[in-house]
Amino acid sequence: MKLVRGFPVAEYQNRLARAQKMMAQAGLDALLLTTEAELRYFTGFLTRFWESPTRPWFLVVPASGKPVAVIPAIGAEVMGRTWIDDIRTWQSPDPIDDGVSLLADTLVELAGAGGTVGTPDRDSLFLRMPLADWARVQAAAPGLKVAGDSEIIRRLRNIKSPAEIEKIANACKIGSRAFARVPEIARVGVPLEEVYRKFQMLCLDEGADWVPYLAGGAATGGLDDIISPATDRPLADGDVLMLDTGVIWDGYFCDFDRNWAIGHATDEVRTNYAKTIDASNAAFEIAKPGNTIADLFHAMDKITTGGAGGSDAGRYGHGLGMQLTEWPSIIPSEHMPLEAGMVLTLEPGVVTPSGRTIVHEENIAITDGDPYYLSEIASADILVLS
Amino acid sequence: MKLVRGFPVAEYQNRLARAQKMMAQAGLDALLLTTEAELRYFTGFLTRFWESPTRPWFLVVPASGKPVAVIPAIGAEVMGRTWIDDIRTWQSPDPIDDGVSLLADTLVELAGAGGTVGTPDRDSLFLRMPLADWARVQAAAPGLKVAGDSEIIRRLRNIKSPAEIEKIANACKIGSRAFARVPEIARVGVPLEEVYRKFQMLCLDEGADWVPYLAGGAATGGLDDIISPATDRPLADGDVLMLDTGVIWDGYFCDFDRNWAIGHATDEVRTNYAKTIDASNAAFEIAKPGNTIADLFHAMDKITTGGAGGSDAGRYGHGLGMQLTEWPSIIPSEHMPLEAGMVLTLEPGVVTPSGRTIVHEENIAITDGDPYYLSEIASADILVLS
Numbered sequence: 001m002k003l004v005r006g007f008p009v010a011e012y013q014n015r016l017a018r019a020q021k022m023m024a025q026a027g028l029d030a031l032l033l034t035t036e037a038e039l040r041y042f043t044g045f046l047t048r049f050w051e052s053p054t055r056p057w058f059l060v061v062p063a064s065g066k067p068v069a070v071i072p073a074i075g076a077e078v079m080g081r082t083w084i085d086d087i088r089t090w091q092s093p094d095p096i097d098d099g100v101s102l103l104a105d106t107l108v109e110l111a112g113a114g115g116t117v118g119t120p121d122r123d124s125l126f127l128r129m130p131l132a133d134w135a136r137v138q139a140a141a142p143g144l145k146v147a148g149d150s151e152i153i154r155r156l157r158n159i160k161s162p163a164e165i166e167k168i169a170n171a172c173k174i175g176s177r178a179f180a181r182v183p184e185i186a187r188v189g190v191p192l193e194e195v196y197r198k199f200q201m202l203c204l205d206e207g208a209d210w211v212p213y214l215a216g217g218a219a220t221g222g223l224d225d226i227i228s229p230a231t232d233r234p235l236a237d238g239d240v241l242m243l244d245t246g247v248i249w250d251g252y253f254c255d256f257d258r259n260w261a262i263g264h265a266t267d268e269v270r271t272n273y274a275k276t277i278d279a280s281n282a283a284f285e286i287a288k289p290g291n292t293i294a295d296l297f298h299a300m301d302k303i304t305t306g307g308a309g310g311s312d313a314g315r316y317g318h319g320l321g322m323q324l325t326e327w328p329s330i331i332p333s334e335h336m337p338l339e340a341g342m343v344l345t346l347e348p349g350v351v352t353p354s355g356r357t358i359v360h361e362e363n364i365a366i367t368d369g370d371p372y373y374l375s376e377i378a379s380a381d382i383l384v385l386s
Numbered sequence: 387m388k389l390v391r392g393f394p395v396a397e398y399q400n401r402l403a404r405a406q407k408m409m410a411q412a413g414l415d416a417l418l419l420t421t422e423a424e425l426r427y428f429t430g431f432l433t434r435f436w437e438s439p440t441r442p443w444f445l446v447v448p449a450s451g452k453p454v455a456v457i458p459a460i461g462a463e464v465m466g467r468t469w470i471d472d473i474r475t476w477q478s479p480d481p482i483d484d485g486v487s488l489l490a491d492t493l494v495e496l497a498g499a500g501g502t503v504g505t506p507d508r509d510s511l512f513l514r515m516p517l518a519d520w521a522r523v524q525a526a527a528p529g530l531k532v533a534g535d536s537e538i539i540r541r542l543r544n545i546k547s548p549a550e551i552e553k554i555a556n557a558c559k560i561g562s563r564a565f566a567r568v569p570e571i572a573r574v575g576v577p578l579e580e581v582y583r584k585f586q587m588l589c590l591d592e593g594a595d596w597v598p599y600l601a602g603g604a605a606t607g608g609l610d611d612i613i614s615p616a617t618d619r620p621l622a623d624g625d626v627l628m629l630d631t632g633v634i635w636d637g638y639f640c641d642f643d644r645n646w647a648i649g650h651a652t653d654e655v656r657t658n659y660a661k662t663i664d665a666s667n668a669a670f671e672i673a674k675p676g677n678t679i680a681d682l683f684h685a686m687d688k689i690t691t692g693g694a695g696g697s698d699a700g701r702y703g704h705g706l707g708m709q710l711t712e713w714p715s716i717i718p719s720e721h722m723p724l725e726a727g728m729v730l731t732l733e734p735g736v737v738t739p740s741g742r743t744i745v746h747e748e749n750i751a752i753t754d755g756d757p758y759y760l761s762e763i764a765s766a767d768i769l770v771l772s
Contacts, residue, residue: 005618047614048598048600049601051598051632052710053711054711073699074699078613091696091698093715095715119517120516126513126517127513128512130510131508133508197595205583209616211586229433229434314479314480325438
C-alpha cells in the first residue's frame, strides 16, 4: 500500500482545536510560533528552506479562527498550498524591518492591544528570531503582555495521531531496510567515512526523503563516544561498529541504531550487547498506561548499571516525531504517565570496564494496551561482519 | 591532492585574536555563544548531534585567554579532541537546571560580577536556549550587564581564511561533479521525488559528508517556487528542472543550482535562462574591491528586470560558508564594500510573463584582484535532457 503524503485538513483542525482549548485554559489570547516544527505542526508547511538561517518565519494562532502566517514573500507560494488562508508577507531579508512591524500589527490585531501572547520559552524550545527584533516587536506593541506557552506545544506534540504514527513507522521501515543492507558496505579495511557515505546512500535508495542525522563510530570493543562524525580510520578486526540514524519521510523521523562486530565478537562484546537488548526488552514489557517514563528508565538502568542511575549520555531514550528528539526524556526525574499516542525511543547503553560504550536503540509506539515496535527489532546476538 | 580535515590550531588562535580585539573595542568582557556555527567557529567542535534540539550548548569567549565550553557531558569526549582545555559539563537533559547555574557561574567568573556579556542578537543570529532559562541565567548573575555582540560574529565570519575557502571549494567541486551526472537520473517520466533521492545519492557518491539542502522543482517553462520539497509528478516534455543543493564537506557548504530543459527547450526558456547567465556574469565582472554588494545587485537586476528592483525571492545571492546562507545579502540597501576573503553566491532570477521563475546560481570568492569561481560554471545555453 502506497502511503499518501500530507494530512487531511481534519488533522490540522483537530490540532488547532486542542491548542485553542489549552490556550483558553491558560488565558492566552494568541500563540506566537517561530520554528520549523511549530509552523509545520499547525500548517503543513514543509520545506528544507529552513536550513537557511537568514529569514524569520512567524505563525500566530488566535484564540479562535485559523492561524495567520506572517512570512517572507519567498514562501507565499508554498504556504498558499496549505489550509492556511491568511498569509501576510514582506520582502525578506530586510535589514531595517525584517517582519517586525508586520508581526507586531498582527499580534495586536489577533490578541487585542492589551492581550496576552504566549510563546514557547522552555523545554528545548527556542525563539527563532533575533533577540533585538523580539524587543522591537514588544516595543511596537507596548500594551501586549508576553508569557510562555504553558507547555501547550509540548503537550500537543507528545501525543501523536494515527496518521503521524504511520509516517514515523514508514521512516522506521526505511531505516530498518537500510540497516539490513549494511553487510554490503562494511567490512575490515573500509574507512568509517566511506561507511557513513554509503549508508546514507542506502537510506535514500530505500526511500528516505533525506537523511538529516547519522552518527556512530567504530572502535575496539565499543565506542569512545556516540556523537562523532566519521574519520578515515579503516574498520579493524575486533571493532564494534555502531550507526545511529534519523531519516525523514514526509517530515517525520525515525531514530534508532544498530551494532555490528567487525571480524569477530569477543565474549565481553557479546555480553555487553546482550545487556542492552535485555534492557530495551525490559522497558518494552512495561511500556503501557499505568507506568511512567521514570519506570522505563529504572527498568533499563537496573540491567545496564545495576541501578546506578545512568551515564554521561544523560538519558535512555526520548520522544520522536517531527524532530529527531522530542519530549519526554527517559530520565529518573520524569514522572510523566505513559499514554496512547506517544512514540518513544528506548536507548540503553552499557559502559565497559575500559570506558567504552555499547548503545542500542529501538523505536516504539504506546497504545491503550501493549506497545508495539516501529523499528524492526535488532537481533538478540550481535551480528558479525566478516 | 587529498584535502586534510580540520584546521591547524593557528586558525583558531587567529579567530580568537580577531574576536578579542573587537571585544575590547566594543567594551565586552565576554561573548556568550549558543549555536552550532558559533561554537564550531571558535572550537572546531563538529557533530551532527545538533539535529537534536534537546540540549543547550554554550561557549564563553573571555576578553583574554581561550574560550571555555559549558556543555552537556555527552559532548565532553568530542570537545576534548579540540584545542579547548576548559570544558565544564553537566548531565543533560536536566529539567531542573539544564546548565543554567553552571553557565551563570562561568559568565560571572570570566566577565566579572559587574561585567558586560555580549550575545548575538541581530542579523539572523538566534539565542539557542529557552527564553525562560536565559532569564534565569540573568537572575542568577544580577550584576552582569547583557548586550549584543556588536556584530562581531558577522564581521568575523564575513571574511574567510584561505583554509576555509579550500573547504568551500571542495564542497563546490563535489556539487559540480554531482550536477554533471544528472543526465544519469533525470528524463521524461521520472518522478521528481526520485530525481531528488538519486541526486542526493550522487552527491554522497561524489564525496559529500552529508546533504543538508536540496530544493528545486520542475514545471513547464520555469518554476512556481524555488523552495518546495519534491512531489511524485513525473518530469514532462517542456519542463524546466532546477536543482539547488547545499552539500557539506568537513563542515563547509556549497550552495548553487543548475537548470535543465526536459525533452526540449522553447525559445522563451532559452532566452530567460541566458538572461540569468548574463546577469551572474555581469556581477562576476565587477566583484572586486572598490565595488559594493549593492553594485552586484544592480548589475544583475538591470539584466533580469531592467532595473525594477528584484523579486519575491528578496535577494540575488548571499554569503556562504559554515552555513548554507550567511551575510551579506545581495540587496540594494547593502552597501558593504567587497573585500578579499568573502565567499558569495550570485543568484539572479527571471520571472516569465506567465509568472514562472528561472533562477541560476554560482559560487565565487573575492580576492584583492579579480574574483574566481568555486562552482564549475554553468553552460551558456540551457542543457536539454532528452
